[in-house]
Amino acid sequence: MPRPSVEAERKAQILRATCAVIADAGIHDLRLTDVAERAGVSSGTIHYYFDSKQALLHAAFEHNFRHSLERRAAVLASGGDPLDLLSRLVESYAPLDAESVAAWRVWAELWVHGLRQPELQELNESIYGEWRRTVVGLVRDAQDQGLLRGGDPVLVANTVVAMIDGLAIQVLLGSKNMTVDRMRATCRAYLDSLADR
Numbered sequence: 667m668p669r670p671s672v673e674a675e676r677k678a679q680i681l682r683a684t685c686a687v688i689a690d691a692g693i694h695d696l697r698l699t700d701v702a703e704r705a706g707v708s709s710g711t712i713h714y715y716f717d718s719k720q721a722l723l724h725a726a727f728e729h730n731f732r733h734s735l736e737r738r739a740a741v742l743a744s745g746g747d748p749l750d751l752l753s754r755l756v757e758s759y760a761p762l763d764a765e766s767v768a769a770w771r772v773w774a775e776l777w778v779h780g781l782r783q784p785e786l787q788e789l790n791e792s793i794y795g796e797w798r799r800t801v802v803g804l805v806r807d808a809q810d811q812g813l814l815r816g817g818d819p820v821l822v823a824n825t826v827v828a829m830i831d832g833l834a835i836q837v838l839l840g841s842k843n844m845t846v847d848r849m850r851a852t853c854r855a856y857l858d859s860l861a862d863r
Contacts (some may be wrong), residue, residue, distance in 0.1 A: 668684045677715050680705045681729035684722055689768035693723060693775045724789060731793045737765075741802075748807035749814060749861060752826075755804065756853045759830050760846050761837050770834050798823055814860050822860065829856060 683705035687696055698719060702709045716722040741754045760766045780786035801823040808814040814822070833852060836844035 673715075676707070678729070680707065680712055680715060681721075681726050684726035684728050685733075685772050686768065687728060688723075688775050688778075689771040693779050696723075698722070699805055702746070720785065724785065725788070727772065727776050727789055727793070730769055730776075731796075734769055735796075747811060747813055748804045749811075749857070752801070752804040752808060753854065753857050755801075756826060756830060756857065757850060758855075759848070760850050761833065763835055763848055767838065774835065774838065798827060801826055826853075826856070829853060 667837065669767040679798060680701065684696075684701050686704055687700050696719075698709050698712050701722070702712055705712075712722065715726065738755060738758055741758050742749070742751060744754070746754075759766070761770045776786060776790060780790050798820075802819050805819040805822045805826075806813060809816055830853065833844055837846050838850050
């Protein structure tokens with residue numbers, strides 16, 4: 667397998683650093699010098715790869731999403747019936763460790779800043795379109811196999827996605843009423859309530 671180019675590696679290094687800075691400090695206070703320091707490169711190197719701070723942020727959000735999909739690829743490839751896959755996929759999104767908490771913090775920043783930035787709204791639409799299609803596909807497959815009750819698979823998928831997002835935000839905010847264990851139990855209970863077993 668050929669070694670990825672130095673440029674591709676450097677760009678990924680910058681994007682990982684950008685996501686780390688966003689997770690730690692947010693977008694509002696993000697400075698390119700902080701990203702450069704975290705990445706171990708010069709600010710000039712960042713400008714070589716990204717025309718503007720906005721271009722860097724856009725690419726970082728895409729990188730965060732792609733990395734999220736990569737982390738879930740093993741779940742989707744693990745086999746089993748589609749309801750079990752859906753349950754494991756939902757479970758994998760719980761903010762259990764430092765990596766997933768950081769990824770969720772980046773998502774939260776995208777949503778907050780997307781309220782006023784149309785280009786981030788478009789990115790959110792694209793990213794969420796892909797994520798919803800994955801969930802809809804699993805729901806539809808589970809229904810086709812008689813594992814989930816019938817109904818609109820898009821509605822079910824939207825409910826699952828909204829539930830994960832809403833509960834995860836509460837966990838990230840340190841809610842005493844919504845711990846990560848309670849989030850996982852709530853998601854499991856919802857999926858169990860739909861099961862036709």
